[in-house]
Amino acid sequence: MMLFMLLFSRQGKLRLQKWYMAYPDKVKKKITRELITTILARKPKMCSFLEWKDCKIVYKRYASLYFCCAIEQNDNELLTLEVIHRYVELLDKYFGSVCELDIIFNFEKAYFILDELLIGGEMQETSKKNVLKAIASQDLLQEDETPQGFFEDHGLG
């Protein structure tokens, strides 16, 4: 089971955080800070795994963004890399060659996509098509109820 997922930039700025374990806010912040520093300090040629506390950290860099997951001892590290990759593929399909700015300005969408891929830290859908279909239908639902024409910026803007 995945314990949490963090996305952060090369500058160490947090871009997304998904927690599947209930930690107090302070602990979350501490973990985030620690991991960001540790991972940014690692050289690019090093392996993607870190043993950290009693879990394993799997991370991978895509362009300027680091995707970092904590998994349990018995979980498959290599598979976690595939999960990360699948998420990146989904983002890419959704935004159309995704970049960090897409995730910054549409962070809520990035969360929605992740929530269609994983629930409670486990994979719920292995078909890319199905995930994107679900997201598209929900976006449509949102669009339909947003009054258009009168006040254009009724959405999140």
Next chain:
Amino acid sequence: MYPYYESDWSVLPPEQNRRFNPAFNMATIRQAFSEAVERVRMPTPTRLRDLIRQIRAARTAAEERAVVNKECAYIRSTFREEDSVWRCRNIAKLLYIHMLGYPAHFGQLECLKLTASTRFTDKRIGYLGAMLLLDERQDVHLLITNCLKNDLNSSTQFVVGLALCTLGAIASPEMARDLASEVERLMKSPNTYIRKKAILCAFRVIRRVPELMEIFLPATRSLLSEKNHGILITGVTLITEMCENSVDTLNHFKKDSGNREIVPNLVRILKNLILAGYSPEHDVSGVSDPFLQVKILRLLRILGHNDPDASEAMNDILAQVATNTETSKNVGNTILYETVISIMDIRSEGGLRVLAVNILGRFLLNSDKNIRYVALNTLLRTVHADTSAVQRHRTTILECLKDPDVSIRRRAMELSFALINGQNIRTMTKELLVFLEKADSEFKAQCSSGMVLAAERYAPSTRWHLDTLLAVLIAAGNYVRDDVVSSTIQLISSSPPNEQSYIAIRLWESLQVSNHCEDKQPLLQVAVWSIGEYADLFLYAEGNEDFEKPKELELIEMYHKFLSSTQVSVTSKQFALVSIMKLSSRIQCCHEEIKTIVETFGTHLNVDLQQRGVEFTQLFGANNHLRSALLEKMPPMQITRVSPQNGTPPDESGSDLLENGLQEDSPSVDQSSNILLDLLGGSDISDKTATTNIQRKNSKNANQNVSEPSNQDLLDLLGGIDLNVPPPMTSSIPIATAENSSTLNGNDLSQLNSVNFNTITQPAVDASMLTNSFLDDLSLTQNTMQPCGPQITALEKNGILVQLVPSKGNGCLQIFMTTTNSSLSSIEQFLFQAAVPRSFTLQMLSPSGSTLPPGGTITQELRVVSTSKAVLRMRLRISYVLDGQPVLEQTEVSGFPENCFD
């Protein structure tokens, strides 16, 4: 002709009027109007994207803070005014602010209001906010549980989906309990979108509240006969969790899982995945649904574990996966990795196991670091099952010790320790020493301890063992743990004299290297201990012609150098001070120089060292005649510590020894662990803080010069281990707790070596021969122990004075017996026996000795536990031999304080 007029919507009937909008009725107009009023009343809030832009435009942290604070203040005000039109947007902004690390808890309730809204956008953002902002402690949980309950019954699948997703993310135990039945209902939904989410929610519910598993069992029946991969992967995940959870459920699934047996069913699904042609939906670089494959392989492993039949049923498919999987990409290796673990975990065929280890061997040579890491990790897991197969990859593993990546080095180190055996100890140690020298500080402690353990178990000869320990001490420097120091000292002390003088020479040589004293203090400690003990062997013995013996003066110079260095720790100085004292009785000259050095410590800032300086100075003055006797050589210590660490295979003798030791010694272990428990004030014996505890108490005592009950136990413990208890006792304590004891051992050794200052305040319990006599004068005047009753004189005859000092202990009455001999003749075979009424239980600890020279003292501790309110009386029988005549005295004592048993 007049198109504008003709097309005027007001004159045309509705069906011809293309601009007529039936939704555009009075209600809409009214809503739009009220919203317009709202907008006038309150300015439109900043759009989310604009806020992000503003924040990103901030050039300094202060600027950013200003923007965020302004926005937060605004958002708060809208929350106060119950503005529901813009709530969604404001929460979205707040979530962004939250991600930047600013507090956003004030949005929690607003998130709940959003989830209760009927708009999908509101719900979507509301639940997102709930997942991000709520944590388990919040009281708002009850509210959100209600919202979830409503939405789980919604007719819109995406609303149900949102609710399930939120439940899966938060899933607090209360929430799990409240919503389990809803989840169970949705697990049977015909809608796959809802069903797969509900299955994972069930997984989370069981994770949090295992006893809820029962209600989900029936619903799992049909999961594996589904075609949809979403249902399959979530179903396998759920069943895996259930099987891992309880053996009963595991058996339940093996026997009955709906239409078919579970193992053949899983094998069928896996086979279909492998054999099915290309399916674009689930393909990942040429592999069909690796996510599902891995999950199935994992479940198979659990089902096949220790089950020959189930294992038999999956052998073929595992072999098929292992041979047919494409390995050029990470995906393929992912599946192979999982397959290998499964093969090693189940009762698989021999051939299959060879195949698995060979796959790992290939992994080890892979250019991808990740694959290499995984290989090392898996080899460590399989090393117990098949050592010889792993041994074949030894050279590759040792190569990995030089890898620049920490993760890989750590794995390689642990694996190397697991591979050490009697045959390869020499070569492995050589490699590991090279590693140790260059290793990061974080590895040094673990690696050095591991090497010491390995050397202890497999050392081919004492000389080799000593050399290795010396090399470890030099290579690991200050990172060496205390256990290494203590076990080295133990080894030296129990070695034959020629080895002792050899190692003393080697240690002396190693001290000559510059900076060794400061950078390698554990080495310094061992060195001064050995030189102090064996200086006579080392300076004056014949042989060792090639070694240029140092002059006594050089030796003293050296001691002077590090005793006065500010960079040498107090512990090392304690070692050195005792050592130089010992030297004074070993070497033939330079006594004056030693005395001068010792005297300077009489004014040392550290209380402990100062005390010792004063005490030792006494030994050059009035008590000079006692010196040589006091500074006798230590009797050889027994090496008893065998603690499994660092991947010691369980099937080897080490752990057996430990278990056996535990069983054989259980009575004495009990006793000693009681003492330990007392010492720690009832805290868990396996607590790793134990040692620090002791040390803290130690130093506290040294500083304050006040004794506490626990300190008495401490002293007792140390006294017990140190000197006056026969060897079996010594062996029992280290075995009692493997990890703890090693450090404890180190501690007691240092105590032993450094003549603990604590003893000063505790004359009654002081057991150390070393300190006994010269502490007497001090102790009688400086008895700071806090007795809870008067000192009782039990016997005063023939110059023998037996006194009892009661003191309140930890739930018991401690009585310290002190016998002094003021007669002119020596007393032999002194035996002190005591009996108490039946309503008390009495425990007598070992006495400090049985011989009383003139002026000598014997101490012994008694512990009395009361089982009723009776008054304590004690019958004593004291026997001894005086001038060759056996004497027997019997007496009865009372007058113990009454309030000592609560």
